[in-house]
Amino acid sequence: MLRSSWLCGLWPLLFVCAGAPGPAPGGKVLVMPVDGSHWLSMKLLVRELAARGHEILVLVPETSILLQGSDKEPYETQSFSVPYTATQLAESTKWLKENVFYPRPPLAEISTNLGFLLNFTGTQVKGCEALLYNAELMEGLRSRGFQLLLTDPFLPCGSIIADALALPAVYFLRGMPCGLDTLALQCPSPPSYVPRFRSGSTDRMGFLERVNNFVMSGVELQLCRVMYASFDELAARFLGRQVTYRELLGQGAIWLLRYDFTFEYPRPIMPNMVFIGGINCVKGSGLSAELEEFVEGSGEHGIVVFTLGSMVASMPKEKADIFFSAFSRIPQRVRKNIGLITQEES
Template identity: 35%
Template sequence: MAPTVLAGLFPLSVCLLLTSGPTEAGRLLVVPMDGSHWFTMSSVVEQLIHRGHELVVVMPEVSWYLKKSLNFTAKTYSLPYSLEDLNHEMKIFADHQWKIRDKNLISLLTSSSSKIFDYLFSHCKSVFDDRKLVKYLEETSFDAVFLDPFDMCGLIIAKYLSLPSVVFTRGGFCHYQDEGTQCPSPLSYVPRALLGFSDTMTFWERVQNLLFHMEEHLFCHYLLKVAVDIASENLQTTITPYDLHSHVSMWLLRTDFVLDYPRPVMPNMIFVGGINCHAGNPLTEVSPTPEQRRIRPSVLYFSL
């Protein structure tokens, strides 16, 4: 009975959060992720503002799409690199993704393209180095943190401020989301991200799925080391990615079974649709090149 009741309460909580009228509006701290991640989150932010909620958005001064708005309070922090530096590293990363066919964490860690992750995961150091901003966050009363977990900064801030957190995500490429939510993820039926397998894997594909999962356990902590060190330093205790993901109150999953497959989820995980990109113009009638036809969908997903 209890799980059924909880499953009904979480969607109700989301409805109350997004509904205006008799429900009292809240003050939310928003920690977004730049790039294509912001296209979808910005539409939710606009609706929250429209329904009377007060939003404070923490954003870097250097970004592709994060811009100040008259409709929310923007709190910016400086970064040790320029937009040109960011564009340069992103180009290296994108070019590398088009060249390699097999996706694995070892290639990300050993290639020059992995520097882009150091840039993204170091954002939170700049946040906590801005003592004026940190003091403002500590002294301001927020009801919850609305965040994108990709660069882990929102997860760190939510835990630092001891606030409930609502995660808005397409999904991660490491195992921490499944383990942090205690969500069953049987390797015989749920393919790991980047592999491009279906939910009806052959025996050899299941073996590959198991090996990739073991690879995640061996190397993911190296990939996230910068963010984890920042969290441990500012929380003054040893922090793991599992600690940060298990702190989340609610997961809003912007996924679609056209791209993913049915899998067990916990009561605080809610599917909100598969929108993942900015609405674009109609495609031109240009046939893809032979090289583009060989690109697996997982490559396009990961480059986002």
């Protein structure tokens, strides 16, 4: 009797288990990255998506800075030819690196770099055009049945591809030139409160600072029109309708923002904007014997770890000497990771 009642009670549970969904199948994701340090950030996300069972295809130009195919990666790559050499690519990005270490007054900086900016965008437009008009490649992408496109919107090629293939675009970014992201999504960003890029102001501005910020916002808009004009023409020509990059951006399905809201100026955001600050923080692992010895020998003052990004090779010696001089005056032991070189000092 007891066994019979136990079996009767088990039947509802079996029905529930039978109706429960099984493991979700992985999706098909097309990735159009931006070269350089932008790719280093996105690469972590791409690897994780592949590790979770998604089918990933990354589009890689044959000539690049950091983008390259590898059989050791858990994702697939598809290379495409571009009409520029490695030397031409390096020359078009040289000014970006130099601009970091030789800052000028904002307005002077804009006028000085306008020619370099046009050279940079011209090179990128040529690469994007070579991809879009590669009929065999585009048809192959269409036939793969991708479900979404992951891209960095710093350059518009991914947005154009998403529109051409009728794929929802997922944007992965830290920010965009000229606040184009807020403009595309119609997020309020008043110049009386939100300081413009490299204006040197904070959210507590006096009258003259607000006037300067207002002027900078107007200059930024003009700069963006110049920067993306060639892409606007390419998008309209390839898609067969009058459309601008700003309009394509506004169609983004999800915006993954690589920063934390607590470090930004309070402002309205749209429901499809998701803050993922900290996604690039790698889980800690045990110290090597050499590094552990270095840390243990630091005494009560501890250590300082000084590391720089992908533009360190362009740092002038006089700039580096400023850092090294400062390190020599503190009691902590210093470990400097500069490019591929690691130096230790007491």
